[in-house]
Amino acid sequence: MAMNILTTQQLFKIAPAIFAESPDKAVSDRYGFVPTIDVVESLQNEGWYPVRAQQTNVRNSDKRDLARHMIRFRQDPDRQMAVGDSIPELVLTNSHDRSSAYQLDLGLFRLACSNGMVTPAGDLGNIRVRHGKNVVDNIIEGSLQLAGEIPHISESVDDFQSTLISSEEAYLFARAALSLRYGEEWQAQSPISPESLLQARRNEDKEPSLWKTFNRVQENMMKGGVLGRSNNGRNTRTRAIKSVSEEVRLNRALWQLTEEFSKLKHHHPKQSMKKIYAA
Incomplete structure (x- = not known):
């Protein structure tokens, strides 16, 4: 390239x-x-x-x-x-x-x-x-x-690629990502839903791996353009992240969130993420 x-x-x-x-x-x-x-x-x-x-x-x-x-x-x-x-x-x-x-x-x-x-x-x-x-x-x-x-980052990516997650777990991942972006009151602050944040921009990103889930969420959050509704009920699209400090902060936080999901999946392979988070 x-x-x-x-x-x-x-x-x-x-x-x-x-x-x-x-x-x-x-x-x-x-x-x-x-x-x-x-x-x-x-x-x-x-x-x-x-x-x-x-x-x-x-x-x-x-x-x-x-x-x-x-x-x-x-x-x-x-x-x-x-x-x-x-x-x-x-x-x-x-x-x-x-x-x-x-x-x-x-x-x-x-x-x-x-x-x-x-x-x-x-x-x-x-x-x-x-x-x-x-x-x-x-x-x-x-x-x-x-x-x-x-090389250690490469190992993490290989792990994320081989870790499959359910649609329920992907929803929990997106919900956690929205709380990183908008705070604990994300449901009142976010113009979009977790499902919208999970939308794939290309067919190859639809696979249910943790890596592709992270990529969908990260790209949609950083680039914006996701259709949603404002507090007054009007259709709107999210804006791209333009602040340097916010871009770095969110990127780091999303990566750490992905690492946390991976660890939980490996430590509790037969337990759903929903039960883990409810514990």
């Missing part, structure tokens, strides 16, 4: 905060400012190339260069390790307004739906690097640590 590497001009157009030359004026003198583009270039020198970028929209134009932003990196195709039907990525997030440190996560890009995920890397989780003198070196070190977790 050909890889479309983003050029410097494309990065600037999509996420200008990557090129910020100074932090928020309110930060202290102890804040060690390092432009995100320096990190991008260093990762590229290590063989990780930027393939997607975005930043959170802000109303105040003066804050545009400080907004939280995200860049996804992928290795050269000759070095890529296949993870099921997906490709591993590094996901870098940052902001220059003190709201977040540099953060590096493992991600997966599913070829069938051109959809990106964020996966907690086992016990390692994610790499957080505070702004300071050694930002670049620490992130490069973190990228090596995360790359070492790719």
Whole structure:
């Protein structure tokens, strides 16, 4: 598969905060400012190339260069390790307004739906690097640590693919996902039902595996466009997740939910998920 590497001009157009030359004026003198583009270039020198970028929209134009932003990196195709039907990525997030440190996560890009995920890397989780003198070196070190977790993520995907779940269990999965998105009062807040969240966008995603169930829910939640009803009873469609922090948060939470379902299925193979959750 050909890889479309983003050029410097494309990065600037999509996420200008990557090129910020100074932090928020309110930060202290102890804040060690390092432009995100320096990190991008260093990762590229290590063989990780930027393939997607975005930043959170802000109303105040003066804050545009400080907004939280995200860049996804992928290795050269000759070095890529296949993870099921997906490709591993590094996901870098940052902001220059003190709201977040540099953060590096493992991600997966599913070829069938051109959809990106964020996966907690086992016990390692994610790499957080505070702004300071050694930002670049620490992130490069973190990228090596995360790359070492790719085989474990691949094992998880294989497990999810081989784990079959019933329609009742898929419903419980979608219901739990809606609570992650809208909170405990999701039934009052969500414009869509669990059944709507489970809709498949392609025939091959209809199979009853945990992996495909996760993919249907994740894609519908992230990309939006699912038909539902607003609180006043009008037909509406859900919106795509545009916030960088919310995208990362939800992706992590959905992955952890999938891991929990898998563990429950293996520990209680003859017991329905409904009974487990009721216990």
